[in-house]
Amino acid sequence: MKLLWSFLILTITLWCIPVDTKLYEGENTLIYYDQLSQKLFNITPMDDEETERLQNEKVLLGKLKLLIINEPQVQTFDASLLEKETVSETEFLKLFEMLSSAVEQKKKLEEIQVFTQERLGYLKKSIESVTDPQYKNLQLYQLQFAYYKLKHRHDELTVKSLTPFIEEGENTLSLLITKVKFDIKKIQSNVDKVAKELENINKKLIAANLTKERELLSQEHISKKLSEKIEKLTKEKDHVLLKLADKEFLTGFYYFQTKVFKSVLQSQKKIHSILSQLSYQDTLLDAKLEEFERLSKESKEAINYNVLSLRENLLSSYEKFYESFQKPFVVLDETPISFLSILKLLGILLIGFIIARIYFRLFIMLHKKRKETKAVSIKIIANLGVTLILFAAFVIALGSIGLSITHLAVIAGALSIGLGFALRSIVSSMISGMVLLSEKYIKTGDYITIKGDLTGKVMDIGYRATHLRTIDNIDIVIPNSELIDSQVINLTMEDRIRRIYVPFKVPYGSDIKKISSLITTAVMESKIKLIRDIPRKKPNVWMQTVGESFIELELLVWIEGIRPSTRSNLLILIYETLQANGINMPLPQLDVHLGVRKPSQRPKIGNMAYHVKS
Template sequence: MKLFFLLLAFFTFTFSAQIDVKLYDKANSNNYYQEIENIINKSKTENTKADEIINEEKTHLKKLIEISTKKVSIEEFNLNLLKDEKVSSNTLIKALLHLSNIKVKSKKQNEFKNDIQNKLSFLKKAIENITEDKKNFLLSYQLQFAYYKLLIVDIEDRILLFSTHEKELENSIISSIKKVVIKDVELIEKELSKINENVNKLLLQKAAFEIELEKEIINENKNNIELSKTNINKIETLYQNELLNSIKFLSKKVVYSLKNSDEKEFLKIYNEIEKLIVDITSDNKSVYLEQNILFKSIAKQIFGNTKLFISDSISQSKDYLLQIKDKLTSTLFVFNEQAISFISLLKSLFLIFIGFTIGYLYKKWIYKLSTKWPNMSQMSLKLSANVGYYLIVLITFMIAMSSLGIDMSSISLIAGALSIGIGFGLQTVVSNFIAGIILMFERTIRIGDIIEINNLITGTVSDIRIRSTTVKTFDNIDIVVPNSSFIQNNVINWTLDDATRRLHIPFGVAYGTKVEKVKEVIIKELLESDLRFLRNDENKLPEIRLSNMNASSVDFELLVWVKANDRLKPNALKSDFLILIYNSLYKYEIEIPFPQLDLHLKKK
């Protein structure tokens, strides 16, 4: 095992090579390149290497000689054009584009340098770790490595030249902005307007050709497909040209805004250019991006960072508000071929809320008026309040629907279709609703009336609504009764026309008691008592009637009239009258009978 590692180390050391630095040493390169050329020719004569390898070596050597003698230079802008007392906007735009090109090229050179550096790393490993089977490629690797080394030197020199000229040109541009001659402002606006019209037409034509292309793809017509694609490409080319023209004219407006120190106008046009650049698909896109960045850099130096930041923040805030507006006005869904946006939906909901609020305030106003007109019945008050409330809500609902752009005739059709479902599914609700309207107009039941329904519910009506009526029992329990119950069932209204009611209080005495004495005693004690009943109405005086003669007693009935207020506790009243009767009978020693059975025993 040790022997294996020793042999491996020996072969590695034997066949490894070092980088030939003389190949990229420009001071002594010419003579050394001649020696390398002789070595290559000798290899060809002696046929020690394959022709492919020799051809590679010759190509690499040729490229190496060329790059070693080549001088690095860049295209510079004539700075004297910017030193005149008056500078045209076209000259300044050309200078800006040239500077933008320099920045783009400088970035590309840096990217290119990184790629070359990766290749150098690979070649260095290949040379230093070359194996026996690859030794014929050693010279080719060395020549390639030297070429890339010199190429990196050229790139670095070019980047340095770019950087130097970039600073000079940028300073010249900034100093010449105040010398720019402003002219043809109206012409620029006309040209931009014309370009916008052309852009809109081109977009329509492109859409038409795209629709035609989809049609031809479905029909699988290859000739027409290619024709449509060609037309779309032509339109796209024209569209790109119009975009570039628009940017050219807008760039002039940017220069004018910089000269006039108008930061608001600058930011407005700057943002317009930024939006146009997004649609550019050609290689010029990166140049115009750099130009826009350059505009902002110059603006910071002219306006100052703080001032530009504030204006930019205001501009961005406006943009955000516009974006929010676009979101709010964009279509959420479509109803009956009418686009419904979030803002329109919000507006309609707000109108409905306003309707409910006005309805509520209307109700409060009606109740407030009732204090000024105490003679107004509670039923009329409720009717006016409820009908007005629902009418206001209905009107505002229709206005809200109209604000959405929904035709109310379509709503009526839908309502007609739904009426079938309402007839079956909501039959009870509709029945109660209609019954509530009937009760409000007929006024057979009013707030404050004492009613009895089917001997089950007895109490005072405390509230009447469209769907139901609230009845407060004598035990102070609120019972919500559907309005249809008042239409379908027998209802006793104790206070419909007259606010008085006659109570029937039964009692009995023993056989043998004189009827006249019973009547005289009870009536006398009743009139002398402080019990509440009608005393002064000749037609409604209390009286006693003989109602029955039972097995154990003679039954009488006290008939007494009481007022509505006294009827709120009818059981208590009945109890008071019975106590009076009992005490009166006891006072005058009138026997009160009770059931008894006499048993007679017969002796045999």
Template sequence: MRKTLLYLLFLALFLHGADINDSLVRGTTQTYESLLATLKKTEQKNDDTALQEALLYKLINLSKNPPVEKIVIERPDNEKAYRELIVRFGNWALSKAEAAKDIASLEERLGVVADQLKSSESNASNLLTLQLQYAFYTKGKNLYIRKLEHYKEAIGQAPSYFVEGLQRISFDTDTVKKRIGQIDTSLEKLEKEIQRLDVERERLNLLGKSGAVKRIGSRIDRLQAKKRNLLNEKLVELFILFSSALHDKKSTEAFALQKRIMKIIERSYPEEVQDDMRALFDKMETTVLGRAETIKGATLEEIKNAVSLFWEKANAPLFVINETPISAFKLFMALFIFVIGIVIGGFYKNSIKRLTFKTRTLTSSTRTLLANLGYYTIIIIAFFIALNVVGINLSSIALVAGALSVGIGFGLQNIVSNFVSGIILMFERSIKIGDYIEFDENLRGHVSDIRMRSTTITTNDNIDVIVPNQDLIQNRVINWTMNDQIRRFRIPFGVAYGTDVHKVVGVIKDAVKKSGFGDIYNDGQRHTRVIMTGMNDSSVDFQLFVWIRGGEILYPRRTESRFLILIYDALYEAGIEIPFPQRDIHIRSVDEKIPLRLDREDDDNAPRYDDIQKGESL
């Protein structure tokens, strides 16, 4: 009982409550041996004391171990020493990555133990276990940190030794290439054997033969280990070739070998090892080839990699049609061929028009038919060539057409009709974007967009009207600007009876000529006219025919108003009366109670009321 009390008193001196005990963390071999001796004398034996003894033994061993020595690197004077340095460098990179992982793992454990110490309400024995664990993890972390520093130092110094070695050593590249071929053959055989065993293991697993499955699994593991060793040997041989290429200043070959080595490393080693190998390659290339050549070679290699990656992605299948993979490159080539077909078709169409304009034997309709027929034939041929490039045969098109026909039969007639009508509008170009069309008496405006299903018409009131393409194909549409922007306006007006009609024609023509309107158009066939159109009840009717060119034809009401004002001013200045309706009134009877008196100061002979009573007419 007395020994137990002494032990607990010793613990109290060490623990300082639930805080981390720095004296245990910084303890020496004597500290841990003294605590172990005290622990062995105690009469209380349980799981905690057993764990404490194990931790103290580990701390004693860590304290007795000599400090981690620096890694010594010797300059390689022959190919064998150079190979050994390559293997050592790979081991350093792997050990560095493992040390970094161990440090991260120990830091996590230290955080957990520290939290347990802060929240612990256990007895002194449990606290001592936590304190010893914390000290053990801390010493282990410090050991790995020292190892990590030595690995980093060795990895940083290695490139200069590699450069010195490749400058002094003559490599037997023929033997190296032969050895690489042998390794590739062995790797291929190993891979086939592993695949065969994996299939056999799967079959035995389905049969429930666990013992045989376990044996095959062990054999696969051994083959995988052998495969890793062969890959390491291949890496060494490839690095020898890389070093020889650097020695001979063959930058293109060196960068290609570097890429080949990095592909193997990226598949088999962690990122830390990959970074160390890239740094090694960069330092060796910069030292031997120079920075400018290294940057040039790296840029060319990056361009090759980018082109290779682009080509791989471009040829990767995006989807499959009738068991035919369709890639982005095939789609691009098909689209390119189709566009070339459209360009050739357009060139043919314009050429036919230019050629046929020189001869009078062909009518305009025949010329248009020849141009359009050849144009659409070229486009159809380009379409089928594009399908052939993609890899789609006519049977696939027949299947799609059959599916579409079923869909049309179930109510897609309008959608397909609008779709086809949109294609017709786009190819026929009878209605183009920017044209000013009149669909009916209540709708006219600019064509602002033509889509597969509908066409958008923007009126002069800036209202967008969506019209299905089918309506534009089936109904009559007036295109004001299909071929040019010249239109004849008809401005109606009238004059009073008794007016000299020849004078009216001359006055209006002269007014139009002197108007100064820049949009009036006159040529040999189109010129301003004034014609008499009829004799109505109250007026002699005329119409002004005037040709207008330019944007004003798109605003008919504004243009008509401009010329009506011009006509009104011209008739007024010429003293020509503009008529208005006139009627004679005949009064047959008047109520006698209604007084009636009509006085006209300027006419003494005006009839009076008495005269009206006698039945005389006003």
């Protein structure tokens, strides 16, 4: 199998058309070009397509000859400037311009090299994929590949020649800047003059754009005259901006010479602003700014510049961050809302919440000392004060972002769809809490029973929920809406005295009066905490039910408060009293009668009889 694959690969390789290296390698390249030119001259095109292809091949051959003949020129600086004691502003700017142009050219060539390499890869694959030597576009592909190959080599040599030139220029620039005599007054005067010129052009451009907007409102296209005017003003503005940039460079060089690095950074910042205002991307101005910044960073006083630059960068980052926070992301009722507005609103609400909490605690602490005021009343007043404070904070927060209380309807409408269902239970519980606090049916310290089996002491009644503590010391938080909607038994609403029932059973045939007397006497003589002194609340025994095999009695006693152990103690007392008096607990009875029952015979109450006929 491996041999088969190797044979196939070898066959495909032999049949593929290779790249014609004679077009860009070797000493006889120009002779080869002449041969191809003669060959192309002798071909008579058959149609327009072939005519166009032959024309393209001839043009490419001409470009190949130029690339072979024209070698990259090595640039050098005029060293005579270093021998001068003083250098004029014009000479220094000319040198700076030449250096910046070289930097711009190098950057462009490096970008072009990446593009050229991609094209070479594509063309090589296209040529090698051709298996027919007579393919009509094959020669065009070969010439195009050779052109990009020579162009890539030419650009690479140019970049190599520009590198020492740029290094020499940067060193020369660093040495010459100390010899330049800058006339700062004249420079500042020129800056002001150009700035006024720019201001006038900006006014004209704004007026022209307003006219453009008016025309677009009434018609689909603007007039040709207005379009030409805007284009002319834009070009004038770009020209003035470049003049202003040159003046700012002179200002920056002066401050660099005098080591006022803060002003150097300001000049660089202004040039950055000029770059952003241009209607096109000026790579030369960008290269100038890059060289100016490099000169500042590599100077002897670079540490001072870098410290200030870091500070300026931090301030710039802060300004950008602050601007992004100030930028509105939504407009609500013609009022722009930004992230900064939202933070301001949340901050005011947080302060209002803190003030409300402090007010609530201080109010409760101060009024707890006044025993004549009820706790429920204190809490109601405190909660109302908290509500007012929070409402005032909300109104102030809305005003801080440009909204008023009248916009609440807009906000409510925008939020009602998403939050309506989610806030329904919370709002219901809060309103229920206000009702509970205003009424006196449930108070802090009461023992209540809810849902039939949940009994506990009310520890606190909040706005949203009530804190309940059971006899097992378990804390339960119940939403206030459940206390309003459900049936609640308040065991200690107005009076802490209540009656409890303790059921017990005795067998048939027992003396009910005797048992009642024994149990009542035992309860009266016991040490269980009961109410015994009030005549109408003395312990008593009632007959409750006559069952199938027992008689159910019920002990009734009155107690004060909630005493869960009382029922257990009373059951123990009843059991011991019955045992001491020989009265046993009833057991289930089942009587089976065999034979025929006479009609007059009836089973005793509580017995079950089975009759079997013989």
